[in-house]
Amino acid sequence: MSRRAPSAGTHCGPNGPHAMGAQAPEVAPDIPQSAIGHPLGVPHSRGSGASPWHDAFRRLRRNRLAVLGLAVLLTFVLAAIVAPWIAPFPFDKTDLRHGAKPPSRLHVLGTDELGRDLFTRILYGARISFAVGILATLVSLSIGVTYGCVAGYAGGRLDHLMMRIVDILYGLPFMFFVIILMVIFGRNILNLFVALGAVQWLTMARIVRGQVLSLKVREFVLSAQAVGASPLRLLVRHVLPNAVGPIVVYATLTVPAVMLEEAFLSFLGLGVQPPMASWGSLASEGAAAMEPYPWLILFPGMSLTVTLLSLNFFGDGLRDALDPQISFRH
């Protein structure tokens, strides 16, 4: 969703400010030369000094926005996990005497029209939003990686055909298909993340395919092939581990996209059903009652926005850290 143009500032290249100072000298001599230049292209860096992962982590730590994003996310996720223990009220407990009250000391974020504590509902909503975000991303990850591997490894006409299909699918109104799936298979949360994951794999497939295409002709893969490794083993043991960087980066950027789509569906009443609440359905209820009770739209909206912002910060930072070649900053 928030991917910047891949070509952004490529001319900063390997000699730009983000070029890794710790490349060539640290690569152990038995590692094929072709693996140099890719930050994660070194299967097992046995040399002294920092590993590529360590290096990436250091770069990530220097990016304040990314660290801030990560901190916010961790807080939210942690709060979502322990919600049943820290929530001040049961999430579906109505109390009409305290209906639609603005934030107070008892109800820190106020209550909705049925007197349910908004803070509690946002906490429980976070559970749903994060669960959908993570699970749907896993679904999209598995489809995208498999598809990309097959296309990239097969190459030739099959690859051409498979990528043409992806091109065409790109242009279609995907949320409409998700809505069809939700209408047909019922509006429950399991269907929700399968449906969302099932339409979010296109970019992942492209990225993986590109990686496989360039990695499969490297010497270390060819030598594994020469000693008789099966295609599956080749992909799983030798190719994919070296493509982890871009895959992780894109997966991080898929999470906010999916969370947004879940909220979108729930807002329309096609996602999570009451009495369960996600941030999208809370925003929807809030929007319906916002004139007299503006806090009902403000707080769920803010939770969603801050989370998406943090995920974008973190995802961008991770990309800059793992793949300095496509760094955006100058």
Add this chain to the structure above:
Amino acid sequence: MLGYIFRRLAEFLPVLFVIVSLSFFLMRLAPGGPFDQERALPEQVRANIEARYHLNEPLWRQYLQYLGEVARGDLGPSFRYPDRSVNELLGLGFPVSLTLGLCALAVALSLGGMAGVLAGLRRNSPFDYFTMSFALFGISVPNFVLGPILMLLFALWLRWLPVAGWGTWRHLVLPSVTLGMFYAAYVARLTRAGMLEVIHQDFIRTARAKGLREAAVVFRHALPGAVLPVVTYLGPASAAVLTGSVVVETIFSIPGVGRYFVSGALNRDYTMVLGTVVFYSVLLLAFNLVVDILYAYLDPRVQVR
């Protein structure tokens, strides 16, 4: 070029066939029909309704019938509005949705393009930081949060603009901004990146060296190169604008296709939902073709074959 267009058009047919077939069977697989919620109809009435919509015939005949109708451009009767056909409903809603979508794209391109060019030209200036932070914010605020908040601010509290509805240009402002904000932010980022890439190239230095005014350098020489990523983004963006307009139409009570679609989905109005998907798919396939041709026209390095 003509050969390319023809080949792309030929490609549409199998794609549409797959879309129609897939959605048709998915719809029919669904447990429960569109007339279930009207509790326990008399047997005869039910049979009559089913006969009217050919629901009593074998599935494969319904399928062939539907294919034939779609091929003739007829999307069938609406299940929900018995005296209306889907074509009529789309005919009512589409001009509205199209107006909204175009206004949103106009907001996105003008606002985003301008911000991106200026930010790219004054890299690392306060203006650049401000615009890019704002863009990041714009990307992260969902339209269904932005919409109600804008409505609250400008319609309910300040009373500058109408709350909801359709009719005058004043009704268009809030929905267009709501729908276009995300794309404005995205376009700003793309344009800025494109600008940064182009501005240091030799032909720009040449243009400056021969004494052109800065405006001419920027608009005549740099901009065409800088907007290429934006053009590529137009295809997916228009698909997303159509999708987004579903939610914006719901928020602002705008009588467009999106609202028919949502109510159709909530009421299992199969023909309506199916019809909308088919219609929008055709539209987007055509639009993507136009974008690709435009791209080849703007970038001489791209050869369509």
